[in-house]
Amino acid sequence: MKIAIASGKGGTGKTTLATNLSSYLAEFHPLVLVDLDVEEPNSGLFIHGELIHSEDTFKKIPIWDKNKCTLCGLCQEVCNFHSVIKLGNQIMVFPELCHGCYACSELCPDEALPMISEKMGELKYYETGSFSFVESKLDIGQEQAVPLIAQTIAYVEKTFPDDIVKLYDSPPGTSCPVIEATKTADLIILVTEPTPFGLHDLKLAVATMRELKKRFAVVVNRYGIGNDDVLTYCNGEDIHILAKLPNNRKIAELYSRGSLVYKEIPEVERELEKIAIYILNMKVRVKK
Amino acid sequence: MKIAFTSKGTNSESMMDPRFGRTEFILIYDEEKDEYTHFDNRAVEEIAHGAGPQTAQKLFELHPDILITGNGPGGNAATALKQASLIIFTGAGQMTVNEAYAAYKNGNLNKL
Numbered sequence: 001m002k003i004a005i006a007s008g009k010g011g012t013g014k015t016t017l018a019t020n021l022s023s024y025l026a027e028f029h030p031l032v033l034v035d036l037d038v039e040e041p042n043s044g045l046f047i048h049g050e051l052i053h054s055e056d057t058f059k060k061i062p063i064w065d066k067n068k069c070t071l072c073g074l075c076q077e078v079c080n081f082h083s084v085i086k087l088g089n090q091i092m093v094f095p096e097l098c099h100g101c102y103a104c105s106e107l108c109p110d111e112a113l114p115m116i117s118e119k120m121g122e123l124k125y126y127e128t129g130s131f132s133f134v135e136s137k138l139d140i141g142q143e144q145a146v147p148l149i150a151q152t153i154a155y156v157e158k159t160f161p162d163d164i165v166k167l168y169d170s171p172p173g174t175s176c177p178v179i180e181a182t183k184t185a186d187l188i189i190l191v192t193e194p195t196p197f198g199l200h201d202l203k204l205a206v207a208t209m210r211e212l213k214k215r216f217a218v219v220v221n222r223y224g225i226g227n228d229d230v231l232t233y234c235n236g237e238d239i240h241i242l243a244k245l246p247n248n249r250k251i252a253e254l255y256s257r258g259s260l261v262y263k264e265i266p267e268v269e270r271e272l273e274k275i276a277i278y279i280l281n282m283k284v285r286v287k288k
Numbered sequence: 289m290k291i292a293f294t295s296k297g298t299n300s301e302s303m304m305d306p307r308f309g310r311t312e313f314i315l316i317y318d319e320e321k322d323e324y325t326h327f328d329n330r331a332v333e334e335i336a337h338g339a340g341p342q343t344a345q346k347l348f349e350l351h352p353d354i355l356i357t358g359n360g361p362g363g364n365a366a367t368a369l370k371q372a373s374l375i376i377f378t379g380a381g382q383m384t385v386n387e388a389y390a391a392y393k394n395g396n397l398n399k400l
Contacts (some may be wrong), residue, residue: 076345080339081333081337081338082337082339082341082342083340083341085341085342085344085345086345087344087345087348087368087372088348088371090371092341092367092368092369092371094338094341094364096364097337097338097341097364130330182381186352
């Protein structure tokens, strides 16, 4: 069972929900929380565990072999990302633009673009006592989040059994990193806030999930600010609202100290319970 | 000398395009022949990544001696343009092409 926590808008409370829900759900079911927001992972600020495993992660990029190249230019034609270009009598590779798709390398008739490994980031696996936690972080200067997200998911699927709940804290937005982080999930929880900005980006996220034909539901965070437009929209579109986390200054205070919220605020715990029941019911149905 | 301008139109009355990678047109002025030719670069609007290297590659094929632009090329484009032994002038983003040419002749642009 894989659940991704995503949002259109950034700063709506993905990490708040991911960390609190993980801790809460782990009381009932084995769970691994995975921080896939590899450009700025921050779940780890709230989770203190023992480091079990750490590894460098690598992506493959092409390197030009001048001696083999016949300057046919096929590489620049097949590259969708303009990361390989032919300039006069040389081929230039822009590793930051490369998505590691191998097209130039595999299709080169002269084998003049072999792929080499380049370090892109680090993956770490912790045990907290009640649940497992995996996070990956891109190195400074690396622009492509997708390869690291894909490798992190592969690591989690290899390391943990199928029947564990896997909770993915996704990047914000609706672009490639979000697609990669959500595409294998059984359920996507879209976190939003009841403001015009929150609604605008929720609509984008909903459109993305519908395009991917994904099952999704909404959690409204900071409920009580803004207006009712998000609720009206969800009702009109027949989108299930799993929970409403209240707007409460104390939540912000706890968050800013790196503490989990639900243990101190019963209202939040009650909302997490609703989400947990939904997930565990769904899990039973998925199994059948 | 062949001089390339990043421009929003196809003649010398056009405004300059301050952007390099996503410039709408590349206008080439051949000083010896006293004539302008242009390359339509608007296809670059469609691409999400790698506009800089792509435009640099087009520019390379046009073989100018000098490039006059606005903000100056970004990192990837600058790396590519280093291969082109091209002299680059920036700071002409808010001018017409004619004004940019005059500013270049009077030494009023910034050499990169």
